[in-house]
Amino acid sequence: MDVHKVSNHNQMDYNFDSMEPKHGKMLPCQEDRFDSGLESLKEDELVNGFEDMNMNFNEEPAQEYEPWRAAVTEDGDTLLHLAIIHEAKEHAFQMIKLSHNHPFLNAQNHQRQTPLHLAVITEQPQLVERLLNAGSDPCMADDSGNTALHIACKKGSLACFGVITQNCKRHITSMVTFPNYxxxxxxxxxxxxxxxxxxxxxxxxxxxxxxxxxxxxxxxxxxxxxxxxxxxxxxxxxxxxxxxxxxxxxxxxxxxxxxxxxxxxxxxxxxxxxxxxxxxxxxxxxxxxxxxxxxxxxxxxxxxxxxx
Known part of the structure; x- marks a missing residue:
């Protein structure tokens, strides 16, 4: 898919409610899918996409409404999702910096993955730490009921596991207890x-x-x-x-x-x-x-x- 094929709607499901299964029933086992956006565009196309959307990351403070926050691909990925997937770290760092405690950090794609999920999946502990410090919710679950900590435990990612547990001590009891779907x-x-x-x-x-x-x-x-x-x-x-x-x-x-x-x-x-x-x-x-x-x-x- 092309980054130019984005819609400027902001109809995201931020999943701020409990991660318990709907209607109190355990959902059937689902196959985990961690391929969101991987074939969507190449690194140079991603950078061009940022430029084409007139994203000026040097203007601070950011406004509450920014066009780049509302941009969403047909897979539900925001530009922060894409920057993380394609390891465009500087762009990701700037978007995180300009979105401190903003719902944008917890936006979910169509697989209900937040930027935090993708940072763990792609083994980028520095991004995990920045997201958590900026207000990413570590208790949000993807469409298989996995939080970022679940994924770190599945992948055996010691670095991401350490970052999450060190930065989420207030939530740690519930995080290690919650079952996925x-x-x-x-x-x-x-x-x-x-x-x-x-x-x-x-x-x-x-x-x-x-x-x-x-x-x-x-x-x-x-x-x-x-x-x-x-x-x-x-x-x-x-x-x-x-x-x-x-x-x-x-x-x-x-x-x-x-x-x-x-x-x-x-x-x-x-x-x-x-x-x-x-x-x-x-x-x-x-x-x-x-x-x-x-x-x-x-x-x-x-x-x-x-x-x-």
């Missing part, structure tokens, strides 16, 4: 993707190590067994994970070792699991749990690359 909180996402250092950091920040994801009731320990990650199992046990916690199907983490090959995981859990909870329930199996995990849209994604 697949029912996973930040600790679940870090566990699914095997980021042990993030798991440790989240627990230190107050995340409930025994929190159950909302699809199947698995804790991070259940997920670690499902994914056959012995190092994560060991660390979760050291951090105090409850080995006797049941998922919604009535299975403990040890039950999920049946039919799986990793003997190290089996030994670790056998020693700690209550004797009466070691036998697999006769009428059930854990196959459905593994199928749920394999079909989850919160697994690793590597089909779309960002940056240069």
């Amino acid at each position: 697949s029912g996973h909180n930040c600790l679940h996402l870090a566990s699914i993707n095997g980021y042990i250092s993030l798991v440790e950091s989240l627990v230190r920040l107050g995340a409930d190590i025994n929190a159950q994801e909302q699809c199947s009731g698995r804790t991070s320990l259940h997920l670690a067994v499902d994914l056959q990650n012995p190092a994560l199992v060991r660390r979760l046990l050291e951090l105090g994970a409850d080995v006797n916690c049941f998922n919604y199907g009535g299975f403990t983490p040890y039950h999920l070792t049946y039919g799986r090959q990793n003997e190290e995981i089996r030994r670790q859990l056998y020693e700690r699991t209550a004797q009466e909870l070691r036998e697999l329930p006769d009428s059930e199996s854990d196959e459905s749990d593994m199928e749920d995990l394999e079909s989850s849209e919160d697994e690793l994604y590597d089909d779309i690359k960002f940056g240069k």
Whole structure:
């Protein structure tokens, strides 16, 4: 798409309300889409687009209404979204500077991504910090229910994770607790993707190590067994994970070792699991749990690359 094909309407959904699913129901699992604007224009076209819109970033203070704030592409991207996607940092810095505490910073594209989401997706922690200091809302969710912190935990972005948690201490309890629309909180996402250092950091920040994801009731320990990650199992046990916690199907983490090959995981859990909870329930199996995990849209994604 061309940057010249923009509309000067300002009909954005700023999503300042709660990030709870509509009507109190959990939305179905959705595929995360992080490709907004990536094919829209090249860097030189982006700069030309800024110039064509008569964006004079040197005039301060900015007026409440600025034409460049109202410009929106057919994908719902503002010029700040595009500047972040294409790593035009100086343009992004200027727009952020001129929009301190302005709703423009929280504008969402058609995937409900804010500039903050895109700054994390494109691994630009300096932009993340500037956006937060200028008033970006860290609790806003995209169309999969992911906040910027959810995304940092999915990607294993230690730098962005650190910037967000250091600058959002007032919101940190709610941020690490909120589930996305697949029912996973930040600790679940870090566990699914095997980021042990993030798991440790989240627990230190107050995340409930025994929190159950909302699809199947698995804790991070259940997920670690499902994914056959012995190092994560060991660390979760050291951090105090409850080995006797049941998922919604009535299975403990040890039950999920049946039919799986990793003997190290089996030994670790056998020693700690209550004797009466070691036998697999006769009428059930854990196959459905593994199928749920394999079909989850919160697994690793590597089909779309960002940056240069």
